[in-house]
Amino acid sequence: MLDLKSLLSNYDPKAGTLLGAVPVERTLRDLQGCFADRAAYETALAQSNPLLYTVAAVEPARGEGDLHYGIGKIMPGKIGDEYYMTKGHLHSWRPAAEFYFGLTGDGVMLLEDEASGESKIVPLQPNGVVYVPGHTAHRTMNVGATPLTYLGVYPANAGHDYSTIAKTNFRCVVIERDGKPVMMERKKL
């Protein structure tokens, strides 16, 4: 049956919201362990617990061949030299890929191949699209001065595995150097 209510959705690219949906909010406290500069993290958290990002998803169906999409909004800001970022995740079903469509602001995605650890940073900008292949951990960060918003489209059965990243974190960090995002190995910091 073609149930129109489940088939239609609307998003606000500037606000980074889905009409009629309550987003999940992630604050600085939720990002415990994500930032490399622990002293800067603790100092910032002692002062306040700002909102770092929100996500909301459209999930019309959950069968094989179905798709979901989400909208994300990351606030501008830094902890030490690291940009406000998402926790990052792998897909529980590892082969599942994801397309990210930049809407507003200036972002960077950190991609890490799970098997080899190979890491790359790529821009996420309005009208730009990033393909995250399967088996690839991905984290999004706001490297600009205004909110970053984007859409992500993925197979309905992808699933979100946050725990693998939470255990080991990404192999690389992205920090600001001379006003630009630069990727470095975490162990060489």
Place this chain on the structure above:
Amino acid sequence: MLDLKSLLSNYDPKAGTLLGAVPVERTLRDLQGCFADRAAYETALAQSNPLLYTVAAVEPARGEGDLHYGIGKIMPGKIGDEYYMTKGHLHSWRPAAEFYFGLTGDGVMLLEDEASGESKIVPLQPNGVVYVPGHTAHRTMNVGATPLTYLGVYPANAGHDYSTIAKTNFRCVVIERDGKPVMMERKKL
């Protein structure tokens, strides 16, 4: 291996094009058999063979869990009371769904459940999203006065089956009545 060239793409929402890609073009002649008013079709074709729409696709990989996306642009215009439209298709792998993201202009999608023939029309507009479930034939049309552009995201293994629609056409047609799109059964025209 994270091959950045295959992972990054850019589109122009207004032009309805992918940067660096040559689009497929469909002209009035290519839409033979699609429009209900055959006399109007033949009359129009005798005068000229205008471009009706273009499509271009990004196909980073073709495995299970991979995704593709395309950008479409439909010109404004009508043949008789029917709007310029795409041929329409089912996915060869029937369970494959598709998300359509409206970019510019004013569109309508005709959805038809393959098994039951149940048909619905839904708007496709900027910041609006249409979910096309699996097993659902879908055709897009421009019901406005300016070009309609949109993105479609689908599983890499969806495949495009145009032949089923070409044999029987959609059960319903969408025609302009009092300046608005209205769906009617083809046999009741």
